[in-house]
Amino acid sequence: MTETLEFINPEDVRRISCIGGGPIGAGWAAHFLAQGYDVTSYLHEPSEQQAFHDIVDTAWISLEALGLAEGASRARLTLTYDLEEAVSAAQFVQESAPENLKLKQSLYQQLGDLVPENIVISSSTSGLTMTEIQRHCSTPQRTVVGHPFNPPYLLPLVEIVGGEKSSKAAVNWSCEFYQVAGKAPLVMNKEIPGFIATRLQEALWREALHMVANGEATPQQIDTALINGPAPRMALLGQCMAFHVACGEGGMATNLDQFGPALKLPWTRLKAPELTQELRDRMVNGCNEMAADRHFKELAAERDRGIVAILNAITALQNNSS
Amino acid sequence: MTETLEFINPEDVRRISCIGGGPIGAGWAAHFLAQGYDVTSYLHEPSEQQAFHDIVDTAWISLEALGLAEGASRARLTLTYDLEEAVSAAQFVQESAPENLKLKQSLYQQLGDLVPENIVISSSTSGLTMTEIQRHCSTPQRTVVGHPFNPPYLLPLVEIVGGEKSSKAAVNWSCEFYQVAGKAPLVMNKEIPGFIATRLQEALWREALHMVANGEATPQQIDTALINGPAPRMALLGQCMAFHVACGEGGMATNLDQFGPALKLPWTRLKAPELTQELRDRMVNGCNEMAADRHFKELAAERDRGIVAILNAITALQNNSS
Numbered sequence: 159m160t161e162t163l164e165f166i167n168p169e170d171v172r173r174i175s176c177i178g179g180g181p182i183g184a185g186w187a188a189h190f191l192a193q194g195y196d197v198t199s200y201l202h203e204p205s206e207q208q209a210f211h212d213i214v215d216t217a218w219i220s221l222e223a224l225g226l227a228e229g230a231s232r233a234r235l236t237l238t239y240d241l242e243e244a245v246s247a248a249q250f251v252q253e254s255a256p257e258n259l260k261l262k263q264s265l266y267q268q269l270g271d272l273v274p275e276n277i278v279i280s281s282s283t284s285g286l287t288m289t290e291i292q293r294h295c296s297t298p299q300r301t302v303v304g305h306p307f308n309p310p311y312l313l314p315l316v317e318i319v320g321g322e323k324s325s326k327a328a329v330n331w332s333c334e335f336y337q338v339a340g341k342a343p344l345v346m347n348k349e350i351p352g353f354i355a356t357r358l359q360e361a362l363w364r365e366a367l368h369m370v371a372n373g374e375a376t377p378q379q380i381d382t383a384l385i386n387g388p389a390p391r392m393a394l395l396g397q398c399m400a401f402h403v404a405c406g407e408g409g410m411a412t413n414l415d416q417f418g419p420a421l422k423l424p425w426t427r428l429k430a431p432e433l434t435q436e437l438r439d440r441m442v443n444g445c446n447e448m449a450a451d452r453h454f455k456e457l458a459a460e461r462d463r464g465i466v467a468i469l470n471a472i473t474a475l476q477n478n479s480s
Numbered sequence: 481m482t483e484t485l486e487f488i489n490p491e492d493v494r495r496i497s498c499i500g501g502g503p504i505g506a507g508w509a510a511h512f513l514a515q516g517y518d519v520t521s522y523l524h525e526p527s528e529q530q531a532f533h534d535i536v537d538t539a540w541i542s543l544e545a546l547g548l549a550e551g552a553s554r555a556r557l558t559l560t561y562d563l564e565e566a567v568s569a570a571q572f573v574q575e576s577a578p579e580n581l582k583l584k585q586s587l588y589q590q591l592g593d594l595v596p597e598n599i600v601i602s603s604s605t606s607g608l609t610m611t612e613i614q615r616h617c618s619t620p621q622r623t624v625v626g627h628p629f630n631p632p633y634l635l636p637l638v639e640i641v642g643g644e645k646s647s648k649a650a651v652n653w654s655c656e657f658y659q660v661a662g663k664a665p666l667v668m669n670k671e672i673p674g675f676i677a678t679r680l681q682e683a684l685w686r687e688a689l690h691m692v693a694n695g696e697a698t699p700q701q702i703d704t705a706l707i708n709g710p711a712p713r714m715a716l717l718g719q720c721m722a723f724h725v726a727c728g729e730g731g732m733a734t735n736l737d738q739f740g741p742a743l744k745l746p747w748t749r750l751k752a753p754e755l756t757q758e759l760r761d762r763m764v765n766g767c768n769e770m771a772a773d774r775h776f777k778e779l780a781a782e783r784d785r786g787i788v789a790i791l792n793a794i795t796a797l798q799n800n801s802s
Contacts, residue, residue, distance in 0.1 A: 352747030377766025381718025396703025425674030444699025
């Protein structure tokens with residue numbers, strides 16, 4: 159059966175079902191509507207309807223500012239409280255039910271039987287693994303994690319990873335689909351707690367909490383430091399390339415060879431891994447691949463233009479609102 | 481003597497001396513020139529001159545795009561290889577010599593005698609403390625750390641902290657001066673390794689290195705995750721307010737009370753501090769102060785407008801360069 163599984167062409171998807179009416183589920187619905195899809199949203203009960211519409215309407219302001227796809231309309235949204243009806247015509251299912259393992263396992267047991275098995279079901283979970291979620295699902299091959307970042311109608315990231323029983327084909331299909339659907343997909347090779355983005359953010363967050371706990375900084379100082387220091391650069395380049403470009407001609411190799419000893423300094427409470435030759439090479443090769451054939455002066459000029467654009471955009475916004 | 485010390489009004493500063501011709505020293509010179517100051521830069525030797533000018537010229541492109549102050553001109557730059565001449569007319573000294581403690585101690589010993597003691601001398605050091613640097617200085621009261629973020633002509637942050645012998649007046653004066661000079665000053669109460677911004681960034685960086693070392697992520701995945709996930713939000717709000725706004729009406733209180741247990745999850749290799757009532761209150765009060773009287777819906781709308789502005793600015797830039 160699994161061998162003959164044929165997924166729809168990602169570009170042919172027209173009808174998407176979104177399970178869940180909270181900020182994540184409603185945010186997804188808004189995003190897919192803005193991309194021109196027909197969206198059916200499943201809400202648990204009618205009392206959720208007002209909050210759901212509020213989120214979609216709020217999101218729409220930003221989605222219009224980012225640019226709607228041709229034919230995109232909130233009129234293409236259907237609401238239902240019947241799970242079977244919600245997924246009956248779906249060509250893709252984005253599940254954003256509450257973060258409760260038993261609830262999700264039971265839901266995937268139902269969805270596994272309701273949804274044709276050549277349709278991918280993707281979970282917005284941020285804290286559970288698909289290996290756990292898909293445990294009682296009769297058709298787990300096409301289930302994956304597709305973890306967005308909040309707010310999902312604005313931040314492009316979707317972290318994709320399969321569980322033990324997920325097929326490689328479903329993971330690859332999801333990556334292609336999210337790309338077509340205007341997202342920035344990131345396929346992970348391993349199921350790890352927090353995926354990638356949250357782990358990075360959480361390390362920073364816990365260091366911040368330590369500093370506040372120890373009277374070394376206030377929340378105001380934490381935010382001032384980030385906004386005016388590392389964050390604009392990180393929004394443009396990430397962190398690996400930020401260091402690569404900062405080190406001139408030598409790039410990441412200079413960073414690690416010259417400043418490697420600083421990894422032993424108490425500049426955070428998190429101890430660094432040992433800087434082995436293998437780790438050094440992975441970092442250097444990865445950055446060189448991202449730099450491709452661009453000279454560091456070109457990269458630095460691009461960085462500067464980008465930071466100027468970000469700072470000017472924020473300033474313009476502040477001037478408009480004041 | 482120290483009681484009668486009278487600093488110049490920060491708004492009356494016209495002449496600045498920059499010590500050091502590397503990327504930080506040259507970047508500072510470019511920034512101050514763009515703000516309309518007369519700048520005298522001290523370079524160690526003539527061989528540094530070409531690289532120095534290259535940095536200033538590169539920086540100038542961005543500084544023009546950000547907007548020059550009236551009268552700002554690169555013609556108001558003077559170069560010298562004579563330390564005494566470099567500081568003879570200075571109303572403020574920004575020191576960006578190499579990160580070598582003995583070298584800096586000897587330099588502050590000289591500067592301490594050369595520069596009138598009502599003139600503030602501020603160090604760009606990122607890894608040393610002013611308590612160490614000022615050890616052999618005869619007039620240490622007016623010496624402080626004023627740590628910029630790279631590139632110093634673009635990122636607004638300056639972390640200010642005094643050493644044991646620095647006067648509170650010098651620290652306060654520096655804060656006022658950097659504000660007047662177009663920077664975002666952050667006065668710290670404690671000398672801690674890495675100050676605030678680098679500690680936050682370093683925690684994230686070390687988690688990234690662990691993930692690459694363990695085959696959990698590649699440098700490309702690290703950067704993709706940051707650029708499309710937490711970083712644009714962080715550039716706008718920092719991290720405390722990002723969580724505060726994400727949690728709706730309840731704000732940071734909801735974040736900590738509801739998701740506090742997640743601090744025990746293995747979402748990073750850095751263990752969180754214990755979430756005491758005191759830590760909780762500091763976080764909640766800090767965020768409430770930043771929110772002031774703005775309702776969370778207003779904050780969320782501001783966040784969305786800001787993220788849209790940042791994403792659109794980056795997209796416009798990419799379209800222009802392709």
